[in-house]
Amino acid sequence: MRAPLSWLREYVDLPAEATGREVAEKLIAAGLEVETVERTGAGLTGPLVVGEVLAIEELTGFKKPIRYCRVDVGGAGGTGEPQNIICGARNFAAGDKVVVALPGAVLPGDFRISARKTYGRVSEGMICSAAELRLSEEHAGIIVLPPEYEPGTDAVALLEIEDEVLDIAVTPDRGYCLSLRGIARETATAYGLPLRDPALLDVPAPNDEGYPVTVGDPAACDRFTARTVSGLRPGARTPVWMQRRLEKAGMRTVSLPVDITNYVMLELGTPLHAYDRERLDGPLGVRRAEPGEKLTTLDGVQRALHPEDLLITDDSGPIGLAGVMGGAHSEVRDPEQDPETGEWRGTTEVVIEAAHFDAVTIARTARRHGMSTEGSRRWERGVDPEAAAAAAQRCVDLLVLLGGGTAGPGVTGVSAPAEPVTITLPADHPDRVAGVTYGREAVVRDLQEVGCEVHGTDVLTVTPPSWRPDLTDPNDLAEEVIRLQGYAALPSTLPRPPAGRGLTRRQRLHRRVGRALAGAGYVEALNYPFVSQDALARLGIEEGDPRRRTLRLANPLSDEEPELRTTLLPGLLAALRRNDGRGSHDLALFETGLVFRPTGQEPPAAVLPVTGRPTDEEIAGLDAALPRQPRRVAVVLAGAREQTGWWGGARPAGWADAVEAARTVAREAGAELEISADRHAPWHPGRCAALHTVVDGERTLVGHAGELHPRVIKALALPDRTCAMELELDLLERAGQGLVTAPRISAFPVATQDVALVVDAAVPAAEVAGALRSGAGELLESLRLFDVYTGEQVAAGQKSLAYALRFRAPDRTLTAEETGAARDAAVAAAAERTGAVLRGA
Known part of the structure; x- marks a missing residue:
């Protein structure tokens, strides 16, 4: 959310000397994330004035159209005479008011203006575009001003070029700050100043004369206000001050009705939509989509609708995706001027929609259609339901004031009854959360400052304001008190773990194994725990092998690896291949981590509600649905195990090194391995060792080591004679009981x-x-x-x-x-x- 400081001052009487950076520091201390403070107009000096184009001479004989313009700049030129200016833009005509930079001016980017000869004529200045003044990214043409401004008027003040804009990254719990109203409230609180709330308007009560509206899903749309304005001038232009505020906030101007709805959205935080009444067919409705329905949205895309999509409709069918984007059929028409008569054609009567939609419904619709709009961003973070009527009234007032329209007497108001949310809070709860004594008076004062109603003495009954749907439990209220009191005031204390707690036996073994393998020359490589059936097949693992029974993720990061791994080898071998391809040929890598071994007998997991903490029985049911997740260790080797030196030639890594790595791991667990020949994919049938040890009194297979099968090496594009080892650490821990015998030195000879x-x-x-x-x-x-x-x-x-x-x-x-x-x-x-x-x- 981009908030111009000049606009912010309209609601809060900030000190005259307060800068954008000082305001940003106050907001950051209050918990907002101010990313940047942009100073507009930086580097702009010199005469920048309003000019009236008196005459235009078209110059020919050049590669592009060139116009030689005579421009009246009042007394700004020093002589009182019109200025002659070369310009290549085509979007203006004689009689238009434009922005002129006169000789001596310096535009942003250290672009200096002087009188100079070009295209065979002397140009005494420059007619400016919005991009040249760094007002916006619009390069289509120069700025054309409304006709009421006199030549010679200071354009710097007129266009409000010199300003500071705060760019705030609004977190999901602070959706109310996606408006100037919300940011102004936080600013007023931070400075201890009163707020002029722009939503405090005189709003007429609903009556029977309003535009008819039917809400078919009150759970998804609990409020709907509709207002009408007629008699709008199609040629009415958005005033410069509103254009500039929209541009500073990062929005482009379209037409007066659309600009006003965007302006009110930025001001109050409530997204609005304007319909051309002449293009509506019957009453407005709110309902879910029906099977097979389609809608062409304002971006010109025809969209197949989902049964959960919430729609705005009339008798012709869907005319908008509620809270996301309107339909092309009922949009407000852009004004057009008849070239022969000079009359303007366009929308003259509008219906204003100001509703309140369910946040989850709008968020799912926006993601389903891949549409993140200014409206949907606000709805999914929570919009003040009480502001809908005020937003509609503000929009009507501006249309009457700026567009010459007449407000219709009818006011449509559809609302579903809702109980206010109340939270019971011990007065000392924020003290206990923060470890600081604030006192009841400070707690009550801070909660009232954020808009809460507070009653009670030792136990407070708190009613959060309508614009704070994120305040739902006592800890939310405690956070508000703590942030207003200042995070910097919190003491720095180290956590005190209870005595006798430390690493578990499993954690200690994990660390010892990592240190031992690193000491033996292996490098740890951490990989994602995802795998594909194709990767397991290339390892030579046949169908029916337990390692081929995998869990498929419901929402995988990559469609190429949609399942959870049952062995560590695919990830490690991919890392070895990648490093070998980048020139590192002598490699010894290891990884410790969990694998996932479902049996197919696990009960299905229940979908639990998110309204409260699950019970112990529900948690136990979820645990029972999980697959077995043993911790394993694996190593892979390729290239030389010992380098060439004065002591002799290099020794390539072999199957015996993989077996020795297994012995190294077993020693750290205090277990003893029994090595025997075996045949087990993906290892070479003649160079594969089965690794057994005694677990709970029984001889147990704990892993394999050796050289990989040539077919596997070829399928995975690995170096020749690549070797690998994989062990189950949990079994080794049980075999050695986590005990490691210290070496003993004897005084007697061997x-x-x-x-x-x-x-x-x-x-x-x-x-x-x-x-x-x-x-x-x-x-x-x-x-x-x-x-x-x-x-x-x-x-x-x-x-x-x-x-x-x-x-x-x-x-x-x-x-x-x-x-x-x-x-x-x-x-x-x-x-x-x-x-x-x-x-x-």
């Missing part, structure tokens, strides 16, 4: 034993390691596989696995006999469970 075992090539190394660990007993401190050999020294179909076993006792130095016995027991267990044979035995 005894190291190496064993090389030959087993069948199909036997997993993890199975052999498990057997060694179980046979070695409590003295085994750690076990590490350090070599895998297949070659001439072992039989075909077999492999040699070399392990380093570290033994240590917590209370003594181990003897050679104890170490040897533990080693032999470990080898014996491996031989029994896996058929392992000591190499060289």
Whole structure:
């Protein structure tokens, strides 16, 4: 909402020295968002006057039409003689009054005017357009003034060029500030000055002589006022002062009746509509649209109507989308002058509509048709229902004054009874909300300043004003008191959380995992939790896989990804592909986040009302309708895992790095993983590891790791040999109970034993390691596989696995006999469970 300071002063007696920036600071302190303060006329100096065009000579022989004009500027030229001015505009004629910048003037943008020779003639000034004076963006032609202004009149004062305009971003809860009346009320309150309310008019009571109106949906239109004005002069022009106020407010002028309705809307905040009475067919009506109905709106677009659209109708059918835009059939006609007789033709009799519509109905209609108009913006934020009759009266008064019309005696007033809203408020409630003692007197005074009626002593009964539909509960009233008392007066206090509260075990694990992976060289990449069935198909995930059962969003951000993810891999792999395409080829990314795993057995979610807080049972029903949402962690790798340096060549990332990332995560959870071969999309069938651990006493699959399938790599355009890992963090948390064992340093020496075992090539190394660990007993401190050999020294179909076993006792130095016995027991267990044979035995 753009509010000229000169217009604002009409309702509030601001100090003469108050600037736009000072007023903006006051409004900002009161809670409004003033984005800019624009100073119009900045950089404009020198003689800018009204001129009368005496004669026009058409110059030929140039690429464009050029006119040599003789213009009377009164005594402003210094000599009293008319000025000769070159001009290329065609929208004026001899006898018209125009705006002239004389030599010595400086226009906005440091454009200096001087007498100069051009097109073979001397031009002694410039005839100005609105764009050249920065009054508007209109470039179609120069400014043509009404005939009553004398040549030589100061055009700077006449056009109110020098002004300051406040551009206010009106939030949805302050719809009343989409009017000068609302902004003036806030300004008067901020300065402690009285307000001259423009809505305080003498309005005649409704009678039976008014234009007939039928309201078929009182819930969507609870008030409708109709007034008529006849005898309008079709050639009556909008006065300059009204044109300038409309332009400063960001609106263009159209015709006198339309300009007046826009002016009253800006002044009082109530959108109005003017109908050409000659084009109306019978009484006006308000109803919902019927199936198959269509309407051509003022913008020339034919619109198919929805059954929930609220319409203004006559006997011919729909003539307007209520609160959004009128129809082309009944619009006020633009005035036209007969070129032969000079008579004006146009609308001479209008019907003024001033109604009050339901905010939700208008907002849905505007969004349904993609139409955000000045009217709909106000209706959807709330319009004062009590101002409709005053707005109609103001519009009638201006049409009579400026258009020469006669107000009809009839006044139509249709209204539905409505109970006033009352709020019960403990007098100390704002004190408790703000943590500041205001006192009852201050609370009552501030609420009365915003227009509320207040009664009571310790417990106040408050009736909000009609222009504040956002005041519905005690906290709304407390906010009004706090903002009027000043947000700057609120003390700065830190919140005090109750003792014993901190991060949950799940949150601590989440943070530890992130730090551990970042320390291992991975970069966190956060992705949107959306996916498509096509992305899952390109991962090689077949129909029937639980990961293909997704939840589809009712209102997705993108039609290309309309569903919630069941795995973290699509987003991470897309990030890897994007970064690889931008030149980063050595990549290691990770993400932790929720996935959504519906079973199809969830009960449907109930649609709850928004009039109050849902009950515990209703909340429990909503929770039951939610799918399972486990927290998972995933990594993806491509390119070199170790870079080339003086220590040697680069090492490409491989499936073992993905498995090691899983072990890193498991260590942070205090869990131990069991690694085994598996076949699981999207991984390579020969380079895929299943990750198991013991959860609640049972061996449980918690994830997979390895190299991606070549078909998946090709389908997703990924680098060759891309690897990935995905684990379920919630299961790992249960497996490790959230406990991490701190490293222990012993004072006794370690005894190291190496064993090389030959087993069948199909036997997993993890199975052999498990057997060694179980046979070695409590003295085994750690076990590490350090070599895998297949070659001439072992039989075909077999492999040699070399392990380093570290033994240590917590209370003594181990003897050679104890170490040897533990080693032999470990080898014996491996031989029994896996058929392992000591190499060289």
